[in-house]
Amino acid sequence: MLQEILNERGIMPVWDESVSWEERRKEIIAMTEEYEYGSIPVKEDSVTFEEKFRFPFASGKCWLRRSEITAHFGEESYTFKVQSFAPKDRGKVPFFVMVGGSDDLPSCMVPLEEIIDRGFGLVVFNNQSLCIDWDMIKHFPDTHYTMGIYKYLFPDYVEGDPSYAHLAVWAWGASKALDYAATIPEFDMERAAVVGHSRLGKVALFAGMKDERFSFVIPNDSGCAGAALYRGCIGEDWPNVAETFPYWMGPNYGKYVGRIDEVPFDQHFLIAACAPRKVYVSAGSEDVWADADSMFLSCVAASEVYEKLGLPGFISPDRLPEVGECFNEGSIGYHLRKGPHDMAREDWNRFMDFIEKN
Secondary structure (H helix, E strand, C coil): CCCHHHHHHCCCCCCCCCCCCHHHHHHHHHHHHHHHHHHCCCCCCEEEEEEEEEEECCCCEEEEEEEEEEEEEEEEEEEEEEEEEEEECCCCEEEEEEEEECCCCCCCCHHHHHHHHCCCEEEECCCCHHHCCCCHHHCCCCCCCCCCCHHHHHHCCCCCCCCCCCHHHHHHHHHHHHHHHCCCCEEEEEEEEEEEEEEHHHHHHHHHCCCCCCCCEEEEEECCCCCCCCCCCCCHHHHHHHCCHHHHCCCHHHCCCHHHHCCCCCCCHHHHHCCEEEEEEEEEEECHHHHHHHHHHHHHHHHHHHHHCCCCCCCCCCCCCCCCCCEECCEEEEEEEECCCCCHHHHHHHHHHHHHHH
């Protein structure tokens, strides 16, 4: 049944027998940068970290560190804030790098004490401190955030131009946050996960695909330009993103509105390109805009690559998911939570279950 649906949608296979998987993976990254997310032309010379202070948190069960990450570009530099929460007296622990949150504390979507009690750590940085959503500049002109780091990463950047590559910049920030995580003695770098919600779920998938140090890639309710297939989708689609949020994507994205058949990939390519690492996709049953079925089908279509590599792929019945179901026995996991567009306690517990299984 599921393969028939994929065939009807015109979903192409990822695996290419003519090249090695490593070569194919590089091709996929290059394609997604060219057609979709864009690329960052300038690499920083170095990155340094400064811990501003540390104190016990969550009734003394973890260390809260507030620090600064500074990327150096020749004689200039750019600094943004990062926080980490590391369980005390638990040895080396798995941890999440979360894209998003405030400068001071995680968002209301983070059940921090439950994460700590289960023996997980957390690193969180505010994506807006790198480059702000353009609509926020228009609606909140007095905000202290700006386009920030753009002038360092894009040599042709013109002040005030909102046009390209926010998701790529935020993904860059996730990798810098992972660099920072390596300085935290409680964190196990072999069990690092990147997680994000909504547009930041798109970032988590893109960042996790590119940065192989992330052992787990967790896009939550990421929808279009995230884990959801473009072909045959409902809700948000390529034209909507191009028209409403052009600054999220690379400079070529808008050129393919109405020309999706010319794009040589779909979003299951990104999930597959994480192989042999693990991917967990999650969705809300009432979140029609993000299209839970298309995210599920993306997992199905990506499974072939894991199987070709001799790994369990996506293990599920040969049908679309029902509300409340969770499939976490393979290298790709998925659950459909009852409820709206959100990242709830249930989601976090499913993420942690998946990491513990693997």
